[in-house]
Amino acid sequence: MPLRFFSKLQSIKQIQMESEILTSEIKTSAPDFSKIRENFPTLHQTVKGRQLVYLDSAATTHKPVQVIEKIDHYYRLQNSNIHRGVHYLSQLATEEYENARIKVKNFINASSEKEIVFVKGTTEGVNLVASSYGNRFINEGDEIIITHMEHHSNIVPWQLLCERKGAVLRVIPINDRGELIMEEYKKLLNEKTKMVAVVHASNTLGTENPVKEIIEEAHKYNVPVLIDGAQAVQHFEVDVRALDADFYTFSGHKLYGPTGIGVLYGKKELLEKMPPYQGGGDMISYVSFERTTYNELPYKFEAGTPHIAGGIGLGYAIDYVKGVGLQAIKQHEAALLDYANKKLLGIPGLTPIGTAEKKSSVFSFVLENIHPHDIGTILDVEGVAVRTGHLCTQPLMRRFDVPAVARASFGMYNNTDDIDALAEAILKVFKVFG
């Protein structure tokens, strides 16, 4: 083994040992976020000769070594296909995978693990509902309500459904701060409404929507509600039963877990009456050429070999997040957002996009006469990673009359030094553009 590789392994091992000590400390006292940062190996590198400043966690979070190690462990020692295997490894892998489902169930407080469907990510979660529920229960002239701040993944699947069925898409407008206008929502609801699909926290604006109230209003018309929780579950506690959400979907990779795995929660009575989404292995109980009977929940919706390592990794990511504590994460990130507001809002020529009263740790902005793409490149040269562009929310860009935005987003591992670096880099942008 080359020496360099060996020493790298050693150092990861060391970080892991330290982090195990840390995790046990976390459970008994308030977490020390400077130590938590040590758990994320990707953050500890230089980019173009500068220490990496990662402010793109809304796109994807980095993974703690505790999660990386478990995925590595699975592939080294447990790799096998799950369900129906009689041999040792298959049983071991099945147990790990199903255990992850229970962790997810507890994480969002679902009633049963039968309500937890593993999917590729939030996008597939929405598509599953739009295809399966939509094809069966939404018809010509029916109405689907979304909001002006949806990610494309919670717009396009519904548009496709509308095209297939001749249904109509309705959009809840937002105010200039980027908050839903709830009176308008109430006006949109009517007997023709058959689905409401709303983002819990906006990836572009950071706005946290009053989803409990949205669900209550929809239920007055017996309309099911799907919540896109891609930008929620990593920032604050979500209890699907307290919300009375009918569907709730999120991605693993924004929750400090692997890419390619996500969750669709659905109320059992809804999932039961929905037809399968895809056909294949695992989703059946009996197949003949004349007739097929489908497997029970949640397997009815899980055709084919799933992302086993991903599911397992997500389970451990949830363990990690719970170990730190979502209350503590929420406080830490709120303090960062406060600091960012103080530090950045004073910069002349900077305009924030999204100033909702209730806001998660996203800071989108534009600079006078400088295109966000140019901002992104200059920040990158300074070692600061932000996202620029329309952020998959083109209707929002038009609402705020900007071609694109630059977005800094925070995770549990960020600190005020990161924001100082961002502020300095923004001043550099102005310097380049004179």
Next chain:
Amino acid sequence: MNSELNELYQQVILDHNKNPRNFRKIEEPTHHSEGLNPLCGDHLHIYLIIENERVADIAFQGNGCAISKSSASIMTEVLKGKPVKEAEEKFKEFHDLITGHITDEDQIEAMGKLAVFKGISEFPVRVKCASLAWHTMNAAVHQKDTVSTE
């Protein structure tokens, strides 16, 4: 300041970004196309009047980053009055420059105004920005209505 950044955002580029040349609509173009870079939201129109296989007039309008805007502006300056065939040759040469396939200093210098874009090759994600106007011009010449760099 970082030398890569200096190469990328040269004064000429910043000047064309601030004061783009031929930034207007041609009311009755013989050729027109719309260019989109969905990734960053760059969006521009290229208008041409082609007479006797020559670019008699060329102009553009739209929104974009400094690189895409200045590239469009400089392109219109370079192509005005040139034979269409030469415009297509220049497109290829420009593309080779920004993707780092032309490294010979003399050859770069011979490209005149276009040489200011040599810094792009250090920023691969910006190649689309610099080439959008050229792709759009090429599509217009070949009578295609829209082009996307995605």
